[in-house]
Amino acid sequence: QVQLVEAGGGLVQAGDSLKLSCEVSGLSFSRCGMAWFRHGPGREREFVAAILRNSDTHYAPSAKERFTISRDNAKAAIYLQMSSLKPEDTAVYSCACHAWGRLSTIAREYDYWGQGTQVTVSS
Secondary structure (H helix, E strand, O other): OOEEEEEOOEEEEOOOOEEEEEEEEOOOHHHOEEEEEEEOOOOOOEEEEEEOOOOOEEEOOOOOOOEEEEEEOOOOEEEEEEOOOOHHHOEEEEEEEEOOOOOOOOHHHOOEEOOOEEEEEEO
16 A cells, blocks of 8 residues: 655754655655645644655745755655754644646645654744
């Protein structure tokens, strides 16, 4: 079955860095357009970053300059390197696969989702 498994979340202090990973199995990963979304307390789920099959990337304004998304097709995984973390980055971070390989900032357009990993940034 299709599985997307996130890891790497935790409790950090403002200004720290953290690297999230998402391992994918059960589907043709190389065909996926992949993305990270986050769902923070009292907020709606929001787009963070996306990476296409050819490794083109797109970032939300809040993530640009601080976050870097990458993928390793050989490992069927994507990563989110986060730096200069702020308390407002506190959220559950989830990865998602767009089965047609498209780039989208809209959550409902993604076909497969992981359970998420909690990131908490203290001030």
